[in-house]
Amino acid sequence: MSREIRRTMPLLSMSIVMQLTELSARQIRYYEEHHLIEPHRTEGNRRMFSLNDVDTLLEIKDYLEQGMNMAKIKKLFAKKKDPVATTEDQNLSDSELRQIMREEMRQAQRMQKSSIRRGDLSRFY
Amino acid sequence: MSREIRRTMPLLSMSIVMQLTELSARQIRYYEEHHLIEPHRTEGNRRMFSLNDVDTLLEIKDYLEQGMNMAKIKKLFAKKKDPVATTEDQNLSDSELRQIMREEMRQAQRMQKSSIRRGDLSRFY
């Protein structure tokens, strides 16, 4: 059974995700409104998050703390998903994207080496 | 951050554990009454389970389906924790214990090889 499935399986409730990410419920719902995450829903309409969702939230948090705004973050995510999208007003230059990706890679490397880092989900599961 | 911590971190709510284990809430609470698991509690008194708890529950389920009763399962778990416990009425013979352990080992091996097996938690996370 693939790692993909494990990471997309909705296992976590709102309160746990709040603890894991140190975000408020309001913030998490707001990011969902902007389609940056799409948590699963139970029959009773409760959100259930996957580990991937948590990762995404930590990424969003990081970008926001770096001063990026939602609009830019949305474009960033859109482009990461489909780097050759043809929408006209995708005004996030390729060089900007590459810049960000490069930083992510460097961060990932650092995570391999040092032990604990903010945003390192492996603390939790 | 150690695997140990990841696996003991209370992340999962009752409903999710019910799905993962295919046990009823009643059953899960009953096994807790017998101290086979000790889920964490939130401030509001809700149970929060770790991945280890889920493993334990699947193990219990397996033993029960094999016809073992709670009393025996309790002794089995006690002895697995402390194989040299000195309580008098620990009437689970060493050979019985070794027998069970051997089967577990064989099962674990099979899990390495074949893909999906009941009791294989890796389906989920």
Added chain:
DNA sequence: ATACTATGTTAGGAAACCTTACATGGTTGG
């Protein structure tokens, strides 16, 4: 035949979560 074991079910209450709406400090463009 009786007692026990493991589980189901029900009731009443509390915690956690939901959506919607309004409030607000910080930033931004005119």
Added chain:
DNA sequence: CCAACCATGTAAGGTTTCCTAACATAGTAT
């Protein structure tokens, strides 16, 4: 400088999920 907007806080009212406690029951063991 001010109006608009952005990201977030907060409050209200309602629903879902979970809690404990108690009683019911089919199957098993004594």
